[in-house]
Amino acid sequence: xxxxxxxxxxxxxxxxxxxxxxxxxxxxxxxxxxxxxxxxxxxxxxxxxxxxxxxxxxxxxxxxxxxxxxxxxxxxxxxxxxxxxxxxxxxxxxxxxxxxxxxxxxxxxxxxxxx
Amino acid sequence: xxxxxxxxxxxxxxxxxxxxxxxxxxxxxxxxxxxxxxxxxxxxxxxxxxxxxxxxxxxxxxxxxxxxxxxxxxxxxxxxxxxxxxxxxxxxxxxxxxxxxxxxxxxxxxxxx
Numbered sequence: 001x002x003x004x005x006x007x008x009x010x011x012x013x014x015x016x017x018x019x020x021x022x023x024x025x026x027x028x029x030x031x032x033x034x035x036x037x038x039x040x041x042x043x044x045x046x047x048x049x050x051x052x053x054x055x056x057x058x059x060x061x062x063x064x065x066x067x068x069x070x071x072x073x074x075x076x077x078x079x080x081x082x083x084x085x086x087x088x089x090x091x092x093x094x095x096x097x098x099x100x101x102x103x104x105x106x107x108x109x110x111x112x113x114x115x
Numbered sequence: 116x117x118x119x120x121x122x123x124x125x126x127x128x129x130x131x132x133x134x135x136x137x138x139x140x141x142x143x144x145x146x147x148x149x150x151x152x153x154x155x156x157x158x159x160x161x162x163x164x165x166x167x168x169x170x171x172x173x174x175x176x177x178x179x180x181x182x183x184x185x186x187x188x189x190x191x192x193x194x195x196x197x198x199x200x201x202x203x204x205x206x207x208x209x210x211x212x213x214x215x216x217x218x219x220x221x222x223x224x225x226x227x228x
Contacts, residue, residue, distance in 0.1 A: 002158065002160070004158070042218065042219075042221065043205065043218040043221070045216060090159065098214075101166040103149070104161075106158035107158050108156075108158045109157075
């Protein structure tokens with residue numbers, strides 16, 4: 001158990017809908033990362049937050065947004081969902097998010113199925 | 116731009132035999148390199164990382180990895196494979212000063228009893 005928690009574990013929704021995925025980092029970690037894992041795209045970095053502020057952006061669609069709250073938990077919002085958004089979404093956390101040698105610790109993921 | 120390649124989609128090995136999962140990278144400067152393992156329906160678990168120093172890095176569950184700068188490789192190894200090592204393995208790279216971690220496509224390891 002990494003100490004990173006994600007809810008819900010599974011989510012089934014319809015095209016066009018909006019969902020929110022939640023992540024709580026390890027105790028003491030200030031940085032949160034979001035990744036999307038799909039069969040065709042592999043593991044893709046979406047976005048990183050550090051202590052409430054956006055730090056780095058990856059291949060995140062405009063329909064997706066995220067935020068990190070004062071208690072350091074983070075939410076990933078996915079809107080106008082399409083079939084291709086079906087994937088496993090991971091959250092990871094690290095102590096300071098300064099990059100370099102820092103290790104990221106991953107949560108168990110949220111499996112999203114868009115029908 | 117930084118990138119990482121795992122040339123094998125799948126590696127098959129018999130239990131008790133040594134295993135190698137290959138990884139090559141492309142990054143400017145001295146890289147930070149990581150290996151993660153993913154078991155079915157689980158998140159990624161950190162195995163080991165290379166920062167600097169000794170080219171042979173030891174990690175969790177008896178795994179080790181060898182950093183080779185001239186070949187830009189960071190292959191994962193284990194002297195004696197276990198059936199329980201069967202999983203999906205990801206190599207990842209981060210350039211100095213970068214916040215982004217780039218993951219390889221993953222290599223599925225099957226260890227047969």
